[in-house]
Amino acid sequence: MKKILKQRRPIDIFLDILTLLLILVSLFPLYYMILQSVVDWTTVDKTIIPKNLSLASYDYLFHSTNSGDTMMWLRALGNSLLVCIPVTLVALSVGLLVGYAMTKLKHFNGKRIIFNLLLFEMFFPKIMLLVPKYMILKDLANTYAGMIIPTMISTWAIFMYINYFETLPNEVFEAARVDGANTFRILYHIAMPATLPITTIVFLTTFMQRWNELMWDMLIAPSTRFQTLNVLISTRFNMMAQHPGPLYAASVILTLPIVILFLCFSRNFREGIHFMLK
Amino acid sequence: MDRKKPKKLQYARETAAGFLFCSPYIVFFLVLFLIPLIWAFWLSAMNWNLMSPNREFVGLQNFLNAFRDKKVLAAFKNSWKYFICVVSFSLIGGLVIALLVNRMPMRVRGIGSVLFFIPYLTSGVAVSVMTKYLFSYNSILNTFLREKLNIGINWFINPTSAFAVIIIMIVWKLSGYYALYLTAAMQGISADVKEAAELDGSTGIHRFFHITLPMMLPTITTILTLAAGTSLGVYTEPFLLTEGGPGNATTTWTLEIYYRAFTRFDSGYGTAMAILFAIQIFVTIRIINTVMRKLNQKYGC
Numbered sequence: 047m048k049k050i051l052k053q054r055r056p057i058d059i060f061l062d063i064l065t066l067l068l069i070l071v072s073l074f075p076l077y078y079m080i081l082q083s084v085v086d087w088t089t090v091d092k093t094i095i096p097k098n099l100s101l102a103s104y105d106y107l108f109h110s111t112n113s114g115d116t117m118m119w120l121r122a123l124g125n126s127l128l129v130c131i132p133v134t135l136v137a138l139s140v141g142l143l144v145g146y147a148m149t150k151l152k153h154f155n156g157k158r159i160i161f162n163l164l165l166f167e168m169f170f171p172k173i174m175l176l177v178p179k180y181m182i183l184k185d186l187a188n189t190y191a192g193m194i195i196p197t198m199i200s201t202w203a204i205f206m207y208i209n210y211f212e213t214l215p216n217e218v219f220e221a222a223r224v225d226g227a228n229t230f231r232i233l234y235h236i237a238m239p240a241t242l243p244i245t246t247i248v249f250l251t252t253f254m255q256r257w258n259e260l261m262w263d264m265l266i267a268p269s270t271r272f273q274t275l276n277v278l279i280s281t282r283f284n285m286m287a288q289h290p291g292p293l294y295a296a297s298v299i300l301t302l303p304i305v306i307l308f309l310c311f312s313r314n315f316r317e318g319i320h321f322m323l324k
Numbered sequence: 325m326d327r328k329k330p331k332k333l334q335y336a337r338e339t340a341a342g343f344l345f346c347s348p349y350i351v352f353f354l355v356l357f358l359i360p361l362i363w364a365f366w367l368s369a370m371n372w373n374l375m376s377p378n379r380e381f382v383g384l385q386n387f388l389n390a391f392r393d394k395k396v397l398a399a400f401k402n403s404w405k406y407f408i409c410v411v412s413f414s415l416i417g418g419l420v421i422a423l424l425v426n427r428m429p430m431r432v433r434g435i436g437s438v439l440f441f442i443p444y445l446t447s448g449v450a451v452s453v454m455t456k457y458l459f460s461y462n463s464i465l466n467t468f469l470r471e472k473l474n475i476g477i478n479w480f481i482n483p484t485s486a487f488a489v490i491i492i493m494i495v496w497k498l499s500g501y502y503a504l505y506l507t508a509a510m511q512g513i514s515a516d517v518k519e520a521a522e523l524d525g526s527t528g529i530h531r532f533f534h535i536t537l538p539m540m541l542p543t544i545t546t547i548l549t550l551a552a553g554t555s556l557g558v559y560t561e562p563f564l565l566t567e568g569g570p571g572n573a574t575t576t577w578t579l580e581i582y583y584r585a586f587t588r589f590d591s592g593y594g595t596a597m598a599i600l601f602a603i604q605i606f607v608t609i610r611i612i613n614t615v616m617r618k619l620n621q622k623y624g625c
Binding site: 061064065068069071072073075076078079082090091092093094136140143144146147148151152153154155156157160163164167169170171173174175176177178179180181182195196199204229254257258260261265276279280283287290293294296297298300301304305308309312313316319320 | 334335338339341342343345346348349350352353355356357359360361363364367374420421424427428434436437438439440441442443445446447448449450451452453454456457458460462463464467496499500504505508511512553557559560563564577578581582585586591594595598599601602605606
């Protein structure tokens with residue numbers, strides 16, 4: 047306790063300033079992005095203080111008929127959600143099921159095989175499979191399935207669940223079985239609540255990574271009807287050079303939901319990192 | 325009920341349940357990993373335009389061509405530049421942030437690490453939008469540099485500045501994420517060790533290099549492995565901002581593989597490039613782990 051009351055030396059003041067400075071650096075791009083999305087079009091990129099505020103950029107995104115398609119941006123946002131939500135749900139369910147089978151089914155006679163498959167898969171970078179995967183799935187071009195199916199199972203998520211289940215005592219699961227609960231009841235009433243901490247981490251990470259995916263979505267769903275928000279911004283990247291305001295607005299719409307989602311769960315997320323390091 | 329049945333039957337049922345639970349993964353593994361993997365090796369030996377029905381077996385010719393391909397050589401050279409810059413700067417950035425977060429008062433420590441973590445959540449596309457216009461000719465930044473400091477840089481025309489801007493974007497994004505791992509590791513160092521060090525007169529910088537850093541070697545190894553994968557696989561930023569240029573100054577493996585396979589439809593050659601790239605990643609991660617294990621044996625606790 048005494049240490050805290052100790053007098054502050056110059057070095058402490060210097061480090062405090064450095065801390066504030068680095069926080070500013072890490073948040074400045076977000077501030078800049080949001081600011082440019084709400085200033086008048088004549089001042090975009092010409093100011094770093096809020097003045098001449100206007101919602102023209104957002105208005106353009108959702109109401110302008112310039113592109114001939116007023117729904118384009120809103121639909122892209124919807125597409126992003128329609129892809130990310132199923133992918134995240136499947137990744138979580140598969141992680142839970144495989145994690146449970148690998149750790150809590152004591153007499154499951156295939157653990158070793160599955161574990162080796164997982165390790166083998168982790169060994170190869172994904173880019174190696176890009177072309178053949180595209181060839182297998184090119185019949186699903188411009189469908190949600192084409193974007194969802196190849197990304198919905200995450201080896202990383204499975205490993206996270208396996209590691210987490212290993213920390214849970216077997217006795218709880220044994221006891222439930224002795225009491226006559228069937229496997230599905232055990233999964234629903236014991237495994238799911240018990241793994242909530244790791245579910246938060248896997249949920250946030252999978253959702254964020256899927257949300258920010260670019261290359262696969264660009265390849266498999268190039269039609270504007272199916273483009274995700276991330277892809278749509280990248281295709282409009284150079285087309286709005288004269289008036290970048292709407293691009294900033296779209297970037298804010300792309301970024302803010304993820305940031306808010308994380309801020310809501312930030313506590314669980316940090317606990318999860320502690321777990322991952324053990 | 326189960327207990328009355330013979331044990332063998334119960335074991336068999338458990339195995340069946342296990343395979344049932346793992347079946348989505350097994351199907352995924354076979355269809356979207358194993359088949360594409362085998363196909364990748366077969367494709368790499370083909371001269372095949374993605375769009376045409378004709379293909380020709382060329383053996384190792386794709387690989388041999390790759391060694392003489394200017395674009396491939398540029399991607400290979402750049403991948404090391406990206407690797408060294410991103411890994412070292414984001415590790416140093418992460419360490420600095422972690423040390424600063426660690427000396428924050430307990431109440432604000434959580435918020436502190438979250439604030440540094442936010443960049444990691446941003447999409448490369450959104451940050452590229454911002455960067456493109458922030459560094460454009462008429463932006464406030466360039467106007468300021470021109471009028472006040474008389475510096476006129478055409479950021480994405482000059483190879484050095486184009487590369488530097490991309491590196492800054494990536495380091496900005498990753499540092500706070502790695503700091504989260506490092507903060508957790510620092511907090512994991514027990515108070516006993518710190519106190520013992522203090523009694524021995526080890527404080528400040530000395531303590532950092534002789535106690536804190538060696539004790540964090542396992543975490544640093546994890547970060548180096550993650551950063552190696554990320555830095556070698558960069559593509560969003562150069563794809564949007566420079567298309568690999570100027571010259572080939574910012575191009576990467578992923579970008580060249582993409583252009584080859586999907587804009588020039590040269591799928592066999594693109595896949596051969598991807599295999600070479602996979603070998604590079606594998607070797608790099610192997611080297612990192614070997615070096616770090618040696619370091620850990622020598623200095624670790």
